Amino acid sequence: MAHVAEWKRKEVEELTRVIKSYPVIALVDVAGVPAYPLSKMRDKFRGKAIIRVSRNTLIEIAIKRAAQELGKPELAKLADYIQGGAAILATDINPFKLYKLLEESKTPAPAKPGAVVTKDVVIPGGPTPIAPGPLVGEMQALGIPARIEKGKVTIQNDYTVLKAGGVITEQLARILNALGIEPLEVGLNLLAVYEDGIVYTPGVLAIDPSEYINMLQQAYVHAFNLSVNTAYPTKQTIEAIIQKAFLGAKNVAVEAGYVTKETVEDIFGRALRAVLLIAQNLPGELLDEKT
Amino acid sequence: MEYVYAALLLHAAGKEINEENLRKVLEAAGVTPDEARIKALVAALEGVNIDEVIQKAAMPVAAPVAVAA
Amino acid sequence: MEYVYAALLLHAAGKEINEENLRKVLEAAGVTPDEARIKALVAALEGVNIDEVIQKAAMPVAAPVAVAA
Amino acid sequence: MEYVYAALLLHAAGKEINEENLRKVLEAAGVTPDEARIKALVAALEGVNIDEVIQKAAMPVAAPVAVAA
């Protein structure tokens, strides 16, 4: 590195210092992110994270140097994930939370030919503001159920025109733009995160919160069932335990036809329901005024 | 509904629901049996599966308050 | 349920639900009355307003909805 | 319901529900046992499968949440 320009040397030193001073180091792709959204992101993360945009080669050198100086060989592997217009995001935020934050701060953007979509692109059914014209034929050519109704183009039903991972063609971009559909997302794309000897990739970091809510509820139900079924009383379950015992006793008494103050209504109710159900099978003249 | 209760009582006692038996039960309960109604009842119950009806009527109506299960 | 049907039959016939009447109705239905059950039933019904109970029991019952398991 | 609770206590304890045992449990709870009620209960429970009745009542509900494990 004898002939390395002075600014590059300083840049690598600065990047290395940043990497070494935070426990969580993320690589994000800022390619295609305009300056304004990027500055908004910086504001959003102020005090919580540092975002450094640099050349990929310098980032690679800085990561490897920091890994060596810290004695953390796993950190060096982070450099394998550099791609696009990489930037370093250094923070204390747990990698899973960081991923969530980054995803949440993405904003929709118009279709561009050649861009890859991350989600299915659905054209919603219903009327559109588009006047009849050659576009209708193009839509139909792509399978979009477009028709002219009352002088406007109407989509007959929701139609998935492109699956996640698909590439937007020039023709489709024109159609989506005419329809005002923004199928792309602008924001920092997380490439990988390092923390504590582990490199996390987006596939691992994308967690479904509803799954955790379900697990919490399931765990609670397990505890509830265990407590009630074994009659181990807790503040939350003592009422259910009493009710279970009471209902069990009551059901047994009702089944046995053993009349008590608590069971008389159920037992008579059964007899009465039986009478009423049978009465349904009887001719009208058999039934007295009480029916 | 005396006639139907009488029929169900006979059924629960394992006795046949016929005119004779209905008459006896109703009289014991102080009811003067109406012959036409007794005949009609016996005719109407022919082909009715009483056990099934009772089964349907027997659904316990007791519900918990706060359960998860 | 014989005892319960017998009691309801008496009630529907406008007769008092007492040991004597229950005995007669049960015997007419061919049941050998169990004195203890008769006594216990009469005792349990003491102070119970049967019309009210029947009213409640007969009301469009709020039945539990089918529950998937 | 004292008598029914006493019966279920005996059942849960794996003891036979007979007059003798019911009497002992009720007395321990400070209740002066009524012979007719004890006899009536024992008679009424004959042929009732208590575990099944309790179980049946408890069956229909599963877990309230569908869960991805």
Add this chain to the structure above:
Amino acid sequence: MEYVYAALLLHAAGKEINEENLRKVLEAAGVTPDEARIKALVAALEGVNIDEVIQKAAMPVAAPVAVAA
């Protein structure tokens, strides 16, 4: 559920649900009482209005909707 039935029996009998009484009832039912379980039950029942809780359970109103686990 022995402990809970014993508690409900005492409650129905108008007796206090305390360690001493639970012990007596359980022993009469042939159960060797576990001191820890007795203590835990008495502690859990503190401040619980049993009549109210039972009242709630007895209301035939709604059933939980269940989803398979």
Add this chain to the structure above:
Amino acid sequence: MEYVYAALLLHAAGKEINEENLRKVLEAAGVTPDEARIKALVAALEGVNIDEVIQKAAMPVAAPVAVAA
């Protein structure tokens, strides 16, 4: 419910639910273990098939009815 959660954690971890283990888990969660509650829990879980019990609906519930008329 701390004690129950602790027991479920031990069960899920494949560890025995005994006093010693419960105590350790509760202390790690910052709970000062109550000896009576620990003993009561261990006693209540004796011989219990936990996998089965946690899945079993805890409450007696009315069977599904579809009585239309």
Add this chain to the structure above:
Amino acid sequence: MEYVYAALLLHAAGKEINEENLRKVLEAAGVTPDEARIKALVAALEGVNIDEVIQKAAMPVAAPVAVAA
């Protein structure tokens, strides 16, 4: 489910559900904590009102249906 039970234990104990606390509880239960799972759990539960979530799990959906008789 160990991780979720551990989280609920901490919640019930009034402790914060953070990486440090989860690690301690899991280790006490003899589980070697998986850092990624701990981090994922903490991130997923952030901002979640656990009491509310649990409440929903426990709430029966009242759906009384009138039955014509």
